[in-house]
Amino acid sequence: MSSLPDLVCPAGSLPALKAAIDHGADAVYLGYKNDTNARNFAGLNFDAKTMAEGIRYAHAKGREVLMAINTFAQAGRVADWQKAVDGAVDQGVDAIILADVGLLDYARRRHPQQRLHLSVQGSATSYEAINFCQREFGIRRAVLPRVLTLAQVEHVIKNTTVEIEVFGFGSLCVMNEGRCWLSSYACGESPNTVGACSPAKYVKWDKQPQHMDTRLNGILIDRFGNDEPAGYPTLCKGRFEVQGETYYALEEPTSLNVLAILPEIIKIGVRAIKVEGRQRSPTYVAQVTRTLRAALDALNEGGERYHVKPAWQAELAKVSEGSQATLGAYNRPWR
Amino acid sequence: MSDFTIPKFRLPGFVATLGQKLPQWPHGLALVAGLNAALKMKLLPESELAALEDKIFRVQVLDTGGTAHFTYRGGLFRPVFRLEREPDLAFAANLSAFLQLLARQEDPDTLFFKRELEITGDTELGLMVKNMLDAIEWPSMPKLPLLTR
Numbered sequence: 354m355s356s357l358p359d360l361v362c363p364a365g366s367l368p369a370l371k372a373a374i375d376h377g378a379d380a381v382y383l384g385y386k387n388d389t390n391a392r393n394f395a396g397l398n399f400d401a402k403t404m405a406e407g408i409r410y411a412h413a414k415g416r417e418v419l420m421a422i423n424t425f426a427q428a429g430r431v432a433d434w435q436k437a438v439d440g441a442v443d444q445g446v447d448a449i450i451l452a453d454v455g456l457l458d459y460a461r462r463r464h465p466q467q468r469l470h471l472s473v474q475g476s477a478t479s480y481e482a483i484n485f486c487q488r489e490f491g492i493r494r495a496v497l498p499r500v501l502t503l504a505q506v507e508h509v510i511k512n513t514t515v516e517i518e519v520f521g522f523g524s525l526c527v528m529n530e531g532r533c534w535l536s537s538y539a540c541g542e543s544p545n546t547v548g549a550c551s552p553a554k555y556v557k558w559d560k561q562p563q564h565m566d567t568r569l570n571g572i573l574i575d576r577f578g579n580d581e582p583a584g585y586p587t588l589c590k591g592r593f594e595v596q597g598e599t600y601y602a603l604e605e606p607t608s609l610n611v612l613a614i615l616p617e618i619i620k621i622g623v624r625a626i627k628v629e630g631r632q633r634s635p636t637y638v639a640q641v642t643r644t645l646r647a648a649l650d651a652l653n654e655g656g657e658r659y660h661v662k663p664a665w666q667a668e669l670a671k672v673s674e675g676s677q678a679t680l681g682a683y684n685r686p687w688r
Numbered sequence: 689m690s691d692f693t694i695p696k697f698r699l700p701g702f703v704a705t706l707g708q709k710l711p712q713w714p715h716g717l718a719l720v721a722g723l724n725a726a727l728k729m730k731l732l733p734e735s736e737l738a739a740l741e742d743k744i745f746r747v748q749v750l751d752t753g754g755t756a757h758f759t760y761r762g763g764l765f766r767p768v769f770r771l772e773r774e775p776d777l778a779f780a781a782n783l784s785a786f787l788q789l790l791a792r793q794e795d796p797d798t799l800f801f802k803r804e805l806e807i808t809g810d811t812e813l814g815l816m817v818k819n820m821l822d823a824i825e826w827p828s829m830p831k832l833p834l835l836t837r
Binding site for chain 1: 794803
């Protein structure tokens with residue numbers, strides 16, 4: 354058995370950060386309260402003061418803080434993104450997670466000692482792309498988009514010395530990560546431009562006696578019966594009429610859950626496992642972190658006897674978006 | 689660490705029927721008193737509070753039939769007894785869901801996905817309020833089983 358990968362958990366607030374650390378995260382990732390990160394939602398994220406406190410809390414317990422600056426610098430405002438990079442370095446984060454090659458270049462030149470990770474939003478799915486970023490910007494880790502099979506992840510790992518991080522749990526979308534403009538199609542704003550998919554100001558939950566309508570910038574994207582589970586209001590998870598049939602034409606609301614293939618993920622040499630959900634509450638962070646921690650520790654103690662406990666699955670199923678969890682692309686027979 | 693958890697429950701229908709006939713102002717006063725106590729302890733961030741100014745909120749407990757309206761004005765939460773327009777933001781859920789949220793036993797998105805929590809009105813305001821409540825660092829409270837879980 355290879356050594357255990359780091360468990361990297363989301364922190365949208367200070368209580369969420371503490372929940373992650375207290376329940377066994379090896380690292381947390383977080384962002385500033387602005388559009389330099391892809392979870393730029395009202396009331397979420399950190400200012401310099403709360404971030405300093407979060408870093409102190411994590412470091413006191415020997416855990417790492419990774420800072421996501423994972424949106425793309427917008428024309429005329431590049432300085433805002435550079436300032437975020439400088440701020441992260443000043444505050445002493447353990448690594449900065451970047452997607453924009455211009456910013457990677459800036460960070461590399463300006464702060465050569467700073468550890469850099471390539472964000473999932475950087476959309477690097479091949480070892481060639483990852484090795485390019487290592488050669489040019491000195492990245493130490495790359496977060497893989499959720500589109501690769503396990504065999505493909507293994508192929509990447511075998512052909513690079515860059516650490517590989519993969520997603521282990523959380524809401525799925527169409528996963529055209531870093532290249533998705535669906536949200537902009539409906540409302541003119543998307544993660545790459547404003548740091549938010551389907552910004553809340555465009556979302557309307559319209560409760561009717563028999564159903565609830567979800568509208569994104571006035572466009573009806575889904576209608577839920579009263580007992581039907583709901584999902585996030587994104588275009589990719591809407592139901593649309595296609596050739597006379599109304600169904601999830603792009604992607605059904607669903608969550609990734611890798612508990613069943615955790616031994617394989619470790620065996621192929623994945624260095625870190627990431628949990629999605631900076632927009633979720635400290636309660637979610639605690640629930641998911643403690644479950645994955647328990648699974649990883651169980652593997653560490655007796656790899657061959659590892660089996661997924663029903664209690665772990667139940668805990669993760671409860672907090673999942675959509676009524677189902679999948680292994681996503683990891684076990685897809687086709688590529 | 690206590691194993692005490694708030695179960696999901698639904699009060700029988702007659703409770704709501706009865707509850708709707710009772711005066712609604714006590715809920716409003718209790719809720720507003722709680723929020724103002726949090727203000728006094730400086731638990732709520734000022735930058736976000738500014739966005740609440742003059743907004744009208746409704747909290748509806750479906751299975752008790754209780755409804756409270758309140759607003760935030762001039763640095764204080766105040767009950768609204770006479771509603772002159774529709775609220776800007778409305779939360780509706782059964783009592784057990786509200787208790788699970790307050791005890792941080794369940795995540796609001798989870799309850800929303802499961803259709804146990806309804807959020808209607810200004811969605812961005814709703815998200816901000818949700819995130820503001822999530823970001824509260826409760827000071828060391830007495831070790832109630834609900835809060836230590």
